[in-house]
Amino acid sequence: MSFQNPVFIPGPTNMPEAIRNACSMPTIDHRSPVFGSILAPCLEGVRTVLKSRDAQIFIFPSTGTGGWETAITNTLSGGDKVLAARNGMFSHRWIDMCQRHGLDVEVVQAPWGEGIPTERYEELLRADRDHRIKVVLATHNETATGVKSDIAAVRRAIDAAGHPAMLFVDGVSSIASMDFRFDEWGVDVAVTGSQKGFMLPPGLAIVGFSKKAMKAVETAGLPRAFFDVRDMAKSYASNAFPYTPPFGLMNGLRLSISMLLDEGLENVFARHARIAEGVRAAARAWNMPLCAVSPDLYSDTVSAIRTPEGFNATEIVTRAASQYDMAFGVGLGDVAGKVFRIGHLGSLTDAMMLSGLATVEMVMVDLGLPIRLGSGVAAAQEVYRLGGKVRAKAAA
Amino acid sequence: MSFQNPVFIPGPTNMPEAIRNACSMPTIDHRSPVFGSILAPCLEGVRTVLKSRDAQIFIFPSTGTGGWETAITNTLSGGDKVLAARNGMFSHRWIDMCQRHGLDVEVVQAPWGEGIPTERYEELLRADRDHRIKVVLATHNETATGVKSDIAAVRRAIDAAGHPAMLFVDGVSSIASMDFRFDEWGVDVAVTGSQKGFMLPPGLAIVGFSKKAMKAVETAGLPRAFFDVRDMAKSYASNAFPYTPPFGLMNGLRLSISMLLDEGLENVFARHARIAEGVRAAARAWNMPLCAVSPDLYSDTVSAIRTPEGFNATEIVTRAASQYDMAFGVGLGDVAGKVFRIGHLGSLTDAMMLSGLATVEMVMVDLGLPIRLGSGVAAAQEVYRLGGKVRAKAAA
Amino acid sequence: MSFQNPVFIPGPTNMPEAIRNACSMPTIDHRSPVFGSILAPCLEGVRTVLKSRDAQIFIFPSTGTGGWETAITNTLSGGDKVLAARNGMFSHRWIDMCQRHGLDVEVVQAPWGEGIPTERYEELLRADRDHRIKVVLATHNETATGVKSDIAAVRRAIDAAGHPAMLFVDGVSSIASMDFRFDEWGVDVAVTGSQKGFMLPPGLAIVGFSKKAMKAVETAGLPRAFFDVRDMAKSYASNAFPYTPPFGLMNGLRLSISMLLDEGLENVFARHARIAEGVRAAARAWNMPLCAVSPDLYSDTVSAIRTPEGFNATEIVTRAASQYDMAFGVGLGDVAGKVFRIGHLGSLTDAMMLSGLATVEMVMVDLGLPIRLGSGVAAAQEVYRLGGKVRAKAAA
Amino acid sequence: MSFQNPVFIPGPTNMPEAIRNACSMPTIDHRSPVFGSILAPCLEGVRTVLKSRDAQIFIFPSTGTGGWETAITNTLSGGDKVLAARNGMFSHRWIDMCQRHGLDVEVVQAPWGEGIPTERYEELLRADRDHRIKVVLATHNETATGVKSDIAAVRRAIDAAGHPAMLFVDGVSSIASMDFRFDEWGVDVAVTGSQKGFMLPPGLAIVGFSKKAMKAVETAGLPRAFFDVRDMAKSYASNAFPYTPPFGLMNGLRLSISMLLDEGLENVFARHARIAEGVRAAARAWNMPLCAVSPDLYSDTVSAIRTPEGFNATEIVTRAASQYDMAFGVGLGDVAGKVFRIGHLGSLTDAMMLSGLATVEMVMVDLGLPIRLGSGVAAAQEVYRLGGKVRAKAAA
Numbered sequence A, B, C, D: 001m002s003f004q005n006p007v008f009i010p011g012p013t014n015m016p017e018a019i020r021n022a023c024s025m026p027t028i029d030h031r032s033p034v035f036g037s038i039l040a041p042c043l044e045g046v047r048t049v050l051k052s053r054d055a056q057i058f059i060f061p062s063t064g065t066g067g068w069e070t071a072i073t074n075t076l077s078g079g080d081k082v083l084a085a086r087n088g089m090f091s092h093r094w095i096d097m098c099q100r101h102g103l104d105v106e107v108v109q110a111p112w113g114e115g116i117p118t119e120r121y122e123e124l125l126r127a128d129r130d131h132r133i134k135v136v137l138a139t140h141n142e143t144a145t146g147v148k149s150d151i152a153a154v155r156r157a158i159d160a161a162g163h164p165a166m167l168f169v170d171g172v173s174s175i176a177s178m179d180f181r182f183d184e185w186g187v188d189v190a191v192t193g194s195q196k197g198f199m200l201p202p203g204l205a206i207v208g209f210s211k212k213a214m215k216a217v218e219t220a221g222l223p224r225a226f227f228d229v230r231d232m233a234k235s236y237a238s239n240a241f242p243y244t245p246p247f248g249l250m251n252g253l254r255l256s257i258s259m260l261l262d263e264g265l266e267n268v269f270a271r272h273a274r275i276a277e278g279v280r281a282a283a284r285a286w287n288m289p290l291c292a293v294s295p296d297l298y299s300d301t302v303s304a305i306r307t308p309e310g311f312n313a314t315e316i317v318t319r320a321a322s323q324y325d326m327a328f329g330v331g332l333g334d335v336a337g338k339v340f341r342i343g344h345l346g347s348l349t350d351a352m353m354l355s356g357l358a359t360v361e362m363v364m365v366d367l368g369l370p371i372r373l374g375s376g377v378a379a380a381q382e383v384y385r386l387g388g389k390v391r392a393k394a395a396a
Helices: A017-025 A033-049 A065-074 A090-099 A118-127 A153-161 A211-217 A229-236 A247-263 A265-285 A314-324 A352-368 A375-385 A387-393 B017-024 B033-049 B064-073 B089-100 B118-127 B149-158 B211-217 B228-238 B249-261 B265-284 B316-322 B350-366 B377-383 B387-395 C019-022 C031-050 C065-074 C088-101 C118-127 C151-159 C209-219 C229-236 C247-263 C265-285 C314-324 C352-365 C375-385 C389-395 D017-023 D033-049 D063-073 D089-098 D117-125 D151-160 D212-218 D229-236 D247-265 D265-285 D314-323 D352-366 D375-385 D388-396
Strands: A056-061 A082-085 A104-109 A132-138 A166-170 A189-193 A204-209 A302-307 A337-341 B055-062 B081-086 B106-110 B133-139 B166-170 B189-193 B202-207 B301-304 B339-345 C056-061 C081-086 C106-108 C135-138 C165-172 C189-193 C204-209 C304-306 C339-341 D056-061 D083-085 D102-111 D133-139 D168-171 D189-193 D204-209 D303-307 D339-343
Touching: A017 A229, A017 A247, A033 A056, A033 A204, A056 A065, A056 A229, A056 A247, A056 D265, A065 A090, A065 A166, A065 A189, A082 A090, A082 A118, A090 A104, A090 A166, A104 A118, A104 C056, A118 A132, A132 A153, A166 A211, A204 A211, A204 A247, A204 B017, A211 A229, A247 A265, A247 C265, A265 A302, A265 A352, A265 A375, A265 B064, A314 A337, A314 A352, A314 C031, A337 A352, A352 A375, A352 D352, A352 D375, A375 D352, A375 D375, B017 B249, B017 C056, B033 B055, B033 B249, B055 B064, B055 B228, B055 B249, B055 C056, B064 B089, B064 B166, B064 B189, B081 B089, B081 B118, B081 C189, B089 B106, B089 B133, B089 B166, B089 D247, B118 B133, B118 B149, B133 B149, B133 D089, B149 B166, B166 B211, B202 B211, B202 B249, B202 C189, B211 B228, B211 C304, B249 B265, B265 B301, B265 B350, B265 B377, B316 B339, B316 B350, B339 D083, B350 B377, B350 C352, B350 C375, B377 C352, B377 C375, C019 C247, C031 C056, C031 C204, C056 C065, C056 C247, C065 C088, C065 C165, C065 C204, C081 C088, C081 C118, C088 C106, C088 C135, C088 C165, C106 C118, C118 C135, C118 C151, C135 C151, C151 C165, C165 C209, C204 C209, C204 C247, C209 C229, C247 C265, C265 C304, C265 C352, C265 C375, C265 D063, C314 C352, C352 C375, D017 D247, D033 D056, D033 D204, D033 D247, D056 D063, D056 D229, D056 D247, D063 D089, D063 D168, D083 D089, D083 D117, D089 D102, D089 D133, D089 D168, D102 D117, D117 D133, D117 D151, D133 D151, D168 D212, D204 D212, D204 D247, D212 D229, D247 D265, D265 D303, D265 D352, D265 D375, D314 D352, D352 D375
Parallel strands: A082 A104, A082 A132, A132 A166, A166 A189, B081 B106, B081 B133, B133 B166, B166 B189, C081 C106, C081 C135, C135 C165, C165 C189, D083 D102, D083 D133, D133 D168, D168 D189
Antiparallel strands: A056 A204, A189 A204, A302 A337, B055 B202, B189 B202, B301 B339, C056 C204, C189 C204, C304 C339, D056 D204, D189 D204, D303 D339
């Protein structure tokens, strides 16, 4: 555990030391105005990052998983119907959570590596004449497969069906790293955590509620207490929390947002896109396909790379850790052993990414894979050297 | 916000810099063995602090409030009956949470300033012939009133009634600062957080389950997902979490426990008792009674001090913050404006406490209260100088 | 070594955590423009703190002692005559250093506890018809005795004698805590370090040279290399150092200056004066005289307090450390065992100072001194409560 | 200034965060036993790193340059003769310092890129019949050229000539990174700093004196005060410094030594050798010769790489900083513009080094140099993958 090498797991991400220092602040009185000076810019800043004008933002001492629970327990009642696609581990888990809370989930199965089947969504919504479906779930970025789904298209499907269902989006591994448009896409609840694009330690669930979602809160019947947004809203009005707030993490969030906005959201997204394209160029040089089946699905925060048949992809992750002290992500669920994952989000430079690619190459050669040392690095260097201009062409 | 003065709120407490640094560790791969080397000593260490041989320990990225929710949602079903005393703000809130989850709470009202009425508990349990009461709730230390209740006596009441109800204890502001005996007292679920005796930032719910409580988990009908101890238990078995673990806070918890055990648990308790006795001696010198009505109820982690009739105690807290940059606790709920609170738990020395008492004296004189400067300080110095020997006599 | 209690030695002082973090910055390329962005505000800021318009500032990786050496080796030649008063340990040491470098020091003995005898200075300067005296040394604040000398009066003595000697001032324990007027007082070289008023770790010698002093550099014959200001000046011109610069400490210095100027220099001085007056009020309450023989000599950064005849003052320091984990200063040289010293400079609040006074009281009672617990604290509280207004009267 | 990328200047080096935290400790009383618990292991540990049994170690708040001054001013008198080779910028500077202190330096010119001409040393020593030469200077590792000289051979030359001169070695950029044998090589004074192999911030001069050198201290006539080892020795005997010690940096040094010994000195040296060999393999792949003229001279801490005729090597450093936020070293003095330097010492992993090489490749292609992207990286990967086994062959 040397902490000298960056991590390349798809979150928690590398954290700027300044953000860690902000999180590590000494104790403040959380009932004093000092806390208000932390809370207010956090709420305002998250709204800006979500590209929303008036989403109501809630921050819980929890994780993205707690954010999912916040979304459903505050808006739904037992037996309510929910539409969801299962195309990866994280969409799977959200579905599982809904079922545990007694919701009736209409699950659309999709191959891991594909995006949300929006046409199928539209069919099902059209078929739902009496509007039993209350909520459509959408995982913006499947961290398990490196697949980005088209949320605007999900919204179009709902609208095309003339359906009143709300749209809940898991943006845990996309928000603050990839473009997210709460208002434009008609999102009703967006969920994320602290440990991805916000470059913070884990420990915060960050959610945004539309007016429509807030309306649903009033009638939602699922029991909730810790995650009750009504208590939060009431306490926020007096610059407080209903319980002890995680002031340090929130102080870090305030700085994180400030750093993101200083860099410029679009520049942050472009940086992620460039670094990601370098990784994809390396995978092409290695002759290894992505798990994501087509370029429009490529995630800019994580790439799941398929290894040759008969090879256990997890060995790459194991050997990288033991021999080179570097962390990558294993394949999960349906693609366990078939892919390894490179996380490329958060606080990351081109040079850091190159050290990751160079290390993976050594590992793959060590393990007998037919890779030429330096080949993927060279492909990525080509991308990074041109500052990502190559990307447009590659994607064209 | 100078961070030079200690805080004297009853939590979050002052944090040793070494613990903050441990919490601020760079990102690790939470699926690697490194995380196991953090998790294992945390679980083992919490068990030791609880004085239990085999309580099952769970750590959630949450707060003490989330710990309460963990306790009830994992062991009870809708409509189950719970017995609880309401003798302060925090017992009040736990009752409220139970009610929101659809439990049937038998509330025993007790004056704020008194402890749990164990005789009344016994009566009610005896009267409950068909054992509808599944759980008895007990707040070990009421942070709002500075009242410590006798948990052993609650256990005796249950046993005397020959009742099979489980005993759930809120030890948020007692555990790791005051003696807590999970096994000896027959506690079934103990709940605490990170930001009190463990001297960490807020962000962890820490709970212990007895075998009996774990048994109840199997049949509990309340919906839960984020707080499901079954997922936790299953994940712990492979050194993991069901979602992203708060590895930094847990690394801090590992160090905190190590520091507590190095000092010696009994020494930690004695230090808290001595510092608390100094505060009480000061209050006596000021002629101000504690909210806690008798010496056996005095908390060693927080003192709620009653100000004279007609005086708004909250002004003390406000002026201490604005004029002297020092944080104390206001009165809450039934005793709002009637008491101010001095938190004296966590990372604290006699000298730090004296700076708090000296500052409160200045504030009180500023506000026209009939206090002689130095009088409370002198009384506390007398206690601290003798290393707390005076305490035995005072309490006798 | 708990780091919970403040230190009350007369430097190194308590350091704000933000300053320590600034000092702890990761490695930068000291030949890059980044370093220039640290160096320039340091030089400009020190000049501002010295109240000079165009003193040339030099910063060495060294200590105040290195600053003394910088002053003399850059301006004098072997055998040159220097006038100096010996009225404490630090003036003694500077004289010793001059002698080691082969200078001819005219030493004016003065009792420890008194200031620089400016009348005697004037006599000797008048008597020095052929101007053999090249430099007059003056220790602004004798850290060993808590005596502040009148530098303006030294300048008047030089001018009254019509003497061209330069005026070199040791401001190690005064600069940035007490008023210092480089230009108005006609100072030619001012010397300080990082670990006192600048609230930094030790490691920097900080000096200012007047035009006259810079002129003397050209002809000075004493050998020097590491401390050669010519190399420094030349390197500064290209934003560099002649060797590896202490970039972290300098980054901290930049922040320290910014904090001092944000608070306002005059407010910083007033804070030191108020805290010091509280300490003096406590000493009066204890019936213990200061080492400084008259109020005009009282230092606002350190108080040397005389204990009763026959009592070994060092025992106070020893017991405070061993029993209460708090650091005070022992008596040095001529006043060893006769005084103990309370440092009250740098990053300090009234409340912190009260914890120091309360602790000293416990120590003194422990050691059998006829002190009433709380008496000194009460006297200081009176001062602090009124925000130092009492001070004017006390000094009148 | 993002601090995300490592630096590749030949010092200050990348610093482990744990070491920076140790340096950033809160204020201690430097006259208390706590300081002794820092000082003693520092002195003992430096001795171990120097591979000496009883060298006397001195630590000054200064830099390596101050270490040079310590060496000569404590052992020599004005006019004393010194033998030195000038084969790079740092040997040049030490000679210059000697001359400023009035020493008579016999300078042996050697081409930059070559080592110390030990045969010429032997000739001159043999010719010095009346032993006017008091000291032989040797720069172990010329940071400007990446040339390691053979100190054992210098000792053999002195002995072969039957000459009593002392051997002073500048080990600033070798000690703690490359093998150094104080006793075996008969070194009389060894000089280093904190900011290279010890992975600390700049701010310490660290020197070792042999018994013979300590003997010379008694008669040395050069004036010194700040750097006087007699004052240091005397103060060390009571766990103190003659002035305020840099306790934080020394606390960091204590940890640094502990980390070096935990890794194992020979392992540390092997790691440096492996990483260096990767850099050299990359240079070979780029068809660029080192400044060091033969393999036996190759430094394991810094490589100076010659760029093609007509190309300004400094542009590489400039563009790497501006475009890729990465720091390399420029050529100095005689080789300015002809070489760029890659520092590869201190806290460094193979993966970090690969990010440096990959970045330099992008820079060189950007600047039109005939380099194939990935070529140098691949050559280094080959070395790192085999854990440096290739090195033996390459050097054979």
